[in-house]
Amino acid sequence: MAAADADGYTKVKWNGWGAKNRKMEVDAEDPSLVRHTSGKIIRGILPFINTELGDPSQAMSKLDNTPSITIEEAIQKLQAPIVNPPFLAQMKEDLKEDQVKSDGESRVTHIFGKNYRDLWRMRRGMINRAPDVVLLPESHDDVVKIVNAAQKHNVVLIPFGGGTNVTGCVEPNPFETRRMIASVDIRRMSKMISIDKQSRTAVFQVGVMGPDLDEQLGRHGFMFGHDPDSYIYSCLGGWIGARSSGAYSNKYGDIEDMVLAVKLVTPGRGVIETPVAPRQCGMDLKHIIIGSEGAIGIVTEATIKIEPLPAVRRYEGWLFPSFEAGFAAFYKLTNAGISPCCLRLYDDDETRMSFALKTDTPFVQTVLSKGIKQFLSTVKGFDMNKVCLCIIGFEGTQTVVDFQRAQTKGIFCRHNAFNVGTGAGDNWQEKKYDLPYFRDFALSHKLWADVFETTTVYSEALSLWKGVKDAVRQVWKAEGKKGWIGCHTAHQYKTGCCLYFTFAGQQFDDNDMATLFAIKRAATEVMIKCKGNLTHHHGIGYEHVPWMPRYYQQGALDWMLRMKADLDPQDICNPGKLLPPARKKGESDAALEERRAKVMMFDKMGLPSAKL
């Protein structure tokens, strides 16, 4: 087997989510059924689509009409690479032959992340700017060589982990029309360097993917405890770059709590290693590197906190009569000092989707049974259109789990909740990584789906929830379109929580992105008004850059821009992401704003009429 075959990016879909052999599709024999990636039947999804996204007969009639181009066609669409010969020569000298790739497949698979816009363009062959070369470092030292050569020869570097980013963090900047762009794929850097079992720390190369990381730790009886939706296909370095957070963050922490120290290679200032300590003294530099999206350098190694495998894992479902009731119960629970590992509340809209996406399992039959419905509506007084699903997970020792469950039960029951047992929890566990496959399914059936999320303080959370949904629906209304938007909360903090929105609509024409932009604009306005931040855990890519000058007070934004200029004086590190262009000497506010508007990728990528 050639080394190329072993590289992660050759094993996953170039134009969709996940492994090449996994997909969700309409049943070959019965077109009213959809088959889950596992082969199980999902009965509810087509009726859900028909009801929520358009007139059923019309929606049905549009299925199977938006196939993807082939990878060969995509490769044909690539522009000839921009080559910086001395850089390439240096790389060929510094690295092994199979670490430097400029074949079509390598380039095509390193253009995009995996959000709706990314895949929509990929499937349609809307390629503006592909990386000119893909570099595959195997060690910190390899990265040092790459960064040094790139700095010397003014070549752009984009770190590329699992490529699952959904906020435009890994895409080449189309305004880079002269400089060579190298995508630095870190997936070969997947080794555990050391482990300290007593202190529960380990040092890893950051290209290690979720399952591999846990497999390496599992041999020693440990795990990491980080479980984002992208877990299977994303890596430690990506989590660090995006300031990621997993479904179990309430117990194991967000990525900044789980990473004790990092090693960063910068073009302007060499290697920066932050110290390892259970708690830092002085200035804590790691917090500038975590969340920096490759814009100040490339992270190569990290010291992480590791967790013992929990003795007990229990996930269960509850139904609340309304989102507000569930929200109040979560707030009470958190305030009482009870932090279950996982705590998710789906609003009425997302609860319906959640039910629709269920495969045929005993749980679904139970929840949807007439008997339960009747009990909830007559005995408990639920309005069945407002029912909200909650998934709660407990991990740890039996006694801790028992205690947390008892406390939860008390509080949830006082908020009129109804326990639907572990079936719902296990079902969530089984399906938690599946939403991207549903998005792929949607894309191939003249539909689309996307997500965004934020964090806000409790006093603003319900206003934000309502406000965002209203604003998004208003966009559809103004455009005469129909769409669906749902929301769930996850990641509970003492002062607030994350609100995660999923939304979907029908594909119409080449200008569909204009609708997406309008939706994102409208939603972000509400988020900012309601003290939400730009993202909770998806990272700051070009999807968020236009709002950076509004979200941050100018002094703070300018400080970040100066840090960037210091560490990356030629702007070779992932330009166009994280931060807007810096002010040029003597540039007026108006001129700066105009220039920023001109080169911001947000409203240009995927819109045929946009000026690039």
Add this chain to the structure above:
Amino acid sequence: MAAADADGYTKVKWNGWGAKNRKMEVDAEDPSLVRHTSGKIIRGILPFINTELGDPSQAMSKLDNTPSITIEEAIQKLQAPIVNPPFLAQMKEDLKEDQVKSDGESRVTHIFGKNYRDLWRMRRGMINRAPDVVLLPESHDDVVKIVNAAQKHNVVLIPFGGGTNVTGCVEPNPFETRRMIASVDIRRMSKMISIDKQSRTAVFQVGVMGPDLDEQLGRHGFMFGHDPDSYIYSCLGGWIGARSSGAYSNKYGDIEDMVLAVKLVTPGRGVIETPVAPRQCGMDLKHIIIGSEGAIGIVTEATIKIEPLPAVRRYEGWLFPSFEAGFAAFYKLTNAGISPCCLRLYDDDETRMSFALKTDTPFVQTVLSKGIKQFLSTVKGFDMNKVCLCIIGFEGTQTVVDFQRAQTKGIFCRHNAFNVGTGAGDNWQEKKYDLPYFRDFALSHKLWADVFETTTVYSEALSLWKGVKDAVRQVWKAEGKKGWIGCHTAHQYKTGCCLYFTFAGQQFDDNDMATLFAIKRAATEVMIKCKGNLTHHHGIGYEHVPWMPRYYQQGALDWMLRMKADLDPQDICNPGKLLPPARKKGESDAALEERRAKVMMFDKMGLPSAKL
């Protein structure tokens, strides 16, 4: 009452700890007894001193021999202030008359922090460099005016909160022989600006002292939950500058967890406000400002997380047969996911001191009773010379407290611990702020006492504990002196904990500081070898600066130095603290090291022979 009388610094001792009317002293009638600040009798302290610090008769004979000079004498010793007339004129224009003070008392009370070296010099009138003026801002805008004027006129600014710092953070740099130095006393900035009870956040001016902060929050049913030993006399801004941590950090967090956002006024780059969010996105700037010790600007306001007043507060004592046994029990408890609010383990030496410092209360009589001792040694098999006291505190709802207590009991009992009840806990609560009074008592009786602390990973903690104590004792042995050193753990993290050392000896002569330096050097060598950091929560002042180039990898240190140069290009912000001098253009490693050694305050302050 004149406004000056209302200022905090006029109410506390200029040459010792705490309020002017509180002190620990030998009983007027029976010189074998010491009276606690509360007036209660402490019987154990003099015998403890005699046993641990020297031949009893000799030690006793030296009592009462090292009084302090008077404040009038101290004021006489002040050098004439260095005045920058345009700066002073600007300040007099920008601020009210009583906000600009250059009288002797104001200057004398803003020279030092409150460690042994500080008070030793203060009491002996060893004043090298006092601030030339004390400024008393009342608002963020006042601070902006001060910083702008200082930047314009090249005047040094040292933020001064409660003045309780013990690592040399508030002292004027003696190498500042030409520039005017202003101590910026923020204690008038003590207002709550807003509160969001639902989100449990509040915005405060950072000059607010601990009790005042909690009093203002208490009116709304909340508290902050931050309880450092300095609580009564220190303020929010000081806690932020020093990256402080309180006794209840296991439940309420370290200061960086409790502060959501800060507003910083910098000389070079204006105001930097970090965004308020339950969790940050992108680069998290607040972590550079927290712990920066005024070296990049002055923090004026902060958004903090507030906590509901707990329904139950229960503190109790346990005895472990050895430090190792207690350490293992704490480790197990933390790993099991049980985080009592407060968890402290005193080693054998510190346990003896702890008992010696007890006032006459039922607890002491119980613990020291022959019956208990006999039970522990015969039935439990304790070596009574190795017994270690543990203080554990639980706060929260009754059910959470009950659960944590039951879990703790199970684990502690498996480690052969013995519960000595709430008497010990209540006694600790009552006395937790008292150690500095004991230090003052020591200073006035030809003795001295000091502290330092660190954080390390679990696998190194016991080596560090033993290693530091051995190294310190080695210094005394080499110098033919006798001393006492004890240690306790506090602040339990998943990967490690804080180790806090207290040590004491006899005063000998004018060169006593040389012994202190030797002790600190020896201890820090061990700490660094055992992966300890420079401080857990006391902040990085000139006491730690010499080790910064060793603790931080060069890339990280240089980055911090560049941040400093960017925000404070003239080095007017607290020079000599936090960071060593930056490299001059073209300066060699050797020349830099030589220059740094020359101007580092650590080994010069308080040693008569040191070159200043």
